[in-house]
Amino acid sequence: MADERIGVYICHCGTNIAGTVDVEKVAQRIAGLPNVVLAKDYKYMCSEPGQAMIKQDIRDRKLNRVIVASCSPRMHEPTFRKAAQEAGLNPYLVEMANIREQCSWVHMKEPEKATVKAIALVAAAVAKSVFDEPLQMREVPVTPAALVIGGGIAGIQSSLDLADQGFKVHLVEKTPSIGGHMAQLDKTFPTLDCSACILTPKMVDISRHPNISLLAYSEVKAIDGYIGNFKARVLKKPRYVDESKCTGCGLCAEKCPVNVPSEFDLGLGTRKAIYVPFPQAVPLRYTIDRENCLYFKKNICRACEKFCTSGAIDFGQLPAEVELEVGAIIIATGYDLYDAGHKAEYGYGIYRNVINGLEFERLVNASGPTSGKVLRPSDGKAPRSVAFVQCVGSRDKNANLYCSRVCCMASLKQAHQIKEKFPGAEVSIFYIDMRCFGKGYEEFYERVQQEGVRFIRGRVGEILENPDDKNLVLRFEDTLLGEVAEREFDLAVLATGVIPRADTSELQSILKLSRGPDGFFLEAHPKLRPVETNIDGVFLGGAAQGPKDIPDAVAQAGAAASRAAVPLSMGKVELEGIIASVDEDLCSGCRICESVCEYGAIKMKEKSGKQVSSVIEVLCKGCGVCGSACPTKSIKMCHFTDDAILAQVKAVLRD
């Protein structure tokens, strides 16, 4: 192994490393190790001059191994690999030693010990590098199509953005219509434009776009493959209505005798057993709700079938499975609303005049169950006083610690609407902090203050109901006065928080995605890769990643589309060279590796009369699980061989 010529570069990272670790001493000590041709320290290794120095040395000093001791390889390994490649060195002959996150930052108060540890870490990298072999990136073609899961405003935005760029988009929506929560909203803050007025044109665009195939009332059941080459299985649930024949005329629903609480109106209004969720639904195709249809329940009725002039009713329709091939996937599954029933002290679900914010939207909406009149559920009377209770299920360690980000503005907007409809009404917002951080938000807060809405700084302790008139008594402290109070209101609106969708776990296991402690899907980097996930080729749009209002959901969805467009427009992707390989002579065919592989990258094959495992290179992520599970040591992890790791361990233990 005398041929190794190793160059070592110790980064100061400004004072991030050099403020704690004695970088010069590290360089001196490392310079004395066998095969080390040079060891240098420099202020910012990742800077242009830093990289130029490495490239120069590779050429001039004929280096065939490069060690960079700096930050986490997650930050700059690609940077230095690229630099090496530009100087003619195989990028896999670059090793990183993390002396920032794993050394200077965690041992800030012990500089001497930190220096000793840094020397050990760098020496280990030097020892390992001797075993590194040149590897090749693999290039695979990309299917120029995308799967967008979820048809709310985020999914709509992502789909349109990709389709407009010329890519084929499959938009899968679980419910009978796209539109999501935004379709349920009345006006939107802070501009007060009508939600449906700005949403429905986009919904129509989806239905008309030549590049978009909409799969509504459908669910993604399985996804295999990898960036550029995903295969998705989608289940089309039976509507019992032939989509190609249904004209959306609505005669069937008119004739249907069954009334069912409407999901779209959150149970405040009704729909029929054959229905569209709302008049502007896309696709405008009717769906039979099997649970409530008299034909399915009692084998009677069939009124819809009798009256349908286009013969679209098909009681015998079966679920159908569709297989899609796509190069990228965007998750735009949105959110659920926190169930305020968990905060039993507020009586939601028990007191009829305690409602949540989304229910308010349906009540105030002209196409809602009360035709836009805000009326008390208990007696249908107009409320003379309304309380908005903030932070129900948000900023609460007994529910969700995070701030749901939309509720302050939503309540301000709703308070404004009450004042608009009933100028004499007493409207109070009970809050911990008013968080009005977006563009035009503080200005809207000021406007609502001007309108005479009362702001009371105090989280509501409990709500009681007067049994006779069903009025509500709120108990609270006006914390700015230190006064305990009880005040009666006609209606209380709970600003319920935003939570991960109930089916998040299903999609998580289908795609093997990560979730944060808040339960939402986790982005690859909170600042620099906010729409990517831990799975290459899978992106996040909208509130699936965390609570978002409409402007933020649209921005995130657009960003996800533009990130997804990168591999789609490149037409090919490069896959990591670090993968597993099987020594077929040693393999006993026990199939343990196959059972532990999370990515389905191991397949059995026949080799001279026996079954041996083989690695499907494009699927292998190089995680190493198979290698460590293999009882005969027949699986080798390129770049992380046993010899290399043992050499690293020995180097650390040397001093």
Add this chain to the structure above:
Amino acid sequence: MKKYAFFLGCIMPLRYPGIEAATRLVMNEFQIDLLEMNGATCCPAPGVLGSFDLENWLVIGARNLSIAEQLGLDITLTCNGCYASLQEASVILNDKERRGRVNALLEKVKRSYGGGTQVKHVVEVLDKDVGSETLKNHITRQLKGLRVAAHYGCHYLKPTKIRAHGSSERPVFLDDLVSLVGAESVPYKDKNICCGAGGGVRSGEPLVALDFTLEKVQNMTAAGVDCIVTPCVFCHLQFDLGQTELRDKGRLKERVPVLYITQLLGLAMGLSPEKLGLYDNSVPPAYLERLGITGGNK
């Protein structure tokens, strides 16, 4: 036959022996054996003595637990205050380090506590050991028409993290028991609010405590009830004696009689009001007349 070490506490044996008698009679009917904890003391009172010195509170609690441990039995008791002290002490003393400190003191009196003694409120014994089926089978006198204000008290349910009987906001076990004996649990305002006695407030700020009690009784009266039922001996005292104190101060005219849960149950099981100590409460049991009960048949 299920056996428990019966922790008496202070108020039940010294002020409301009727509750002690009723509990012993009812448990006997269910073949639950209550053994004496000879030499037990005050739990000690969580509100007063816990407020003075939590470490002393813990060691005295540990001594009481050690008596049951010697008997090889879990504890049952009738007062939410005693439950607060002993149940919490048993949880705290699951921690080895804290148990060690307590045992260093108990050693002086040749005692030790090994941990693991369970403390069960009579409510739990009725619910878990007896069960609603057996309870139903023992009801011989349906208390039809009896309108009951159920008062839960605080410390059986809270803090929920260590009591672990579910949410404290809208409990139902007492209402269920009231329905089970054929009576009606009447909803009333602020049903879950404290009687006012706890936390040393009855002894330290008696007028504040009575103010709580007055408001609760007024809410109960407004709902039209015949009696109050509670699973806590201290709440029982606060309502029974407290109403008399309020009447004597001229702040309350009509008093509402109070029953402890085992007294209510005993009545429905056909036991005589005299033996259940119903006449030994400060407020006379006016509801008996309405129910047409003059004497028991057992």
Add this chain to the structure above:
Amino acid sequence: MKDSKANRVPSWNLAKEVMSRGARIYPLEDLNTLYECVQCGTCVGSCPSGRRTALRIRSMIRGIQMGYREEVLDTNDLWSCTTCYTCQERCPRDVRVTEIVKIVRNIAFEEGRAKERHLVVANNFIKTGHTIPLNEEGKKTRVKLGLSPVPPTSLLFPEALAEIQEIMRTDGFYNKVIRDKK
């Protein structure tokens, strides 16, 4: 601004005292939530005592956070809490409000700030093992109900009383009560 609250300097000393003292009984990580109070007012809005007394439990927690020792300890409000735990149950930051009240009372008691009425109860306890006395009428009622005249507690077993008195002499509680009783 002489002799004014405006010049007070906040300190974490009282909070630390409360937490370290409380940690002898309760888990420290539970008590550490004291740092997290956002003064939202849920506690006071839920407090049945605050509706009839000057007790503002939120202000007490704030006073502890700021280290205003006298204000926290030398107030009657401290003794108006019935320990009903409603505040603690509803606190969105999981601050152990009721437990903190007890710990603060422990500090006040140690400094001789307990109420005379409470000391009567404590005195009963150290003399008999019970917080209330057994009177003749009580004995009669017990007998009438078929119970033993004296319950089998420290009232019946003098050696049991001696045991707890020994414990309370060793841990200092006995002297604290007697000292304060004067």
